[in-house]
Amino acid sequence: MMMMIEKEDLGLSLSLNLFPTSNPHHLSSSSSSSGGACIITSMDGKSEARPLFGIDVNRAEAEEDEAAALSSPNSTVSSVSGRKRNEREDGEDEDAETSRKKLRLSKDQSAILEDTFKDHNTLNPKQKLALAKQLGLRPRQVEVWFQNRRARTKLKQTEVDCEVLKRCCENLTEENRKLQREVQELRALKLSPNLYMQMTPPTTLTMCPSCERFAVPSDSATPARHHLKAQAQIRPILGPLASSAPVLHRPLDAFRH
DNA sequence: TACGCGTACAATTTTACCTCA
DNA sequence: ACTGAGGTAAAATTGTACGCG
Incomplete structure (x- = not known):
């Protein structure tokens, strides 16, 4: 478990590159592979036919999402009401199994997203669309990534703050202990008046x-x-x-x- | 002022992947 | 070597609140 924690430090979601690509935009899923699939053999030995980049869910509507991203930036949940949001995709109710396949971002995708996030942790619709295009993702996916990334950042900051407060509390406790000791010493001195009169100020x-x-x-x-x-x-x-x-x-x- | 829209956020669920017995 | 359970990170969903036109 520790290894995983190290690997995924601060949400640097560098996933294993199951889809090694020499192409920087690597998105092997792009154009040619949309709708294509590859056979993945995972560590646990299971093999499965999996659309490249999980873009069965993702890729299919990428184009229409791009179009929608600007006019009605989406994609975002609140604009989809009336029916279940996970049914909004495609309209056609394909296998429930593939309808929510989770995309694992490639290293390159993650790196680009991280870089962009460093510059600005929110995106306007144009930026979102451009980034989505660059990465070969749907704008909604970029949006979700930024949301989750902000959440991770906040969580990390909360942990840091908590640690600071904890240390502060420990320091105060220690000081309080010292002062209590001092009180005891002073009380002891008071009990012997001669000493008390000659003592240096506390x-x-x-x-x-x-x-x-x-x-x-x-x-x-x-x-x-x-x-x-x-x-x-x-x-x-x-x-x-x-x-x-x-x-x-x-x-x-x-x-x- | 009410309304619809777009967005952010928190909480939660689901999925992919890892480790270990 | 293989397998399943359990755990974790992250992608995705859901619900809500807010600002704006």
């Missing part, structure tokens, strides 16, 4: 840049708004323990008891 003692005073327990009990803001601003200079805002003055709460 690392989290903050100074308000607007009034230039150190925050003391009484201040922090009813902090003015600008104090809170100021503390957040100067926090970065207070050392490694002070790296995130949400728990700003908590350690000082320890002095209240």
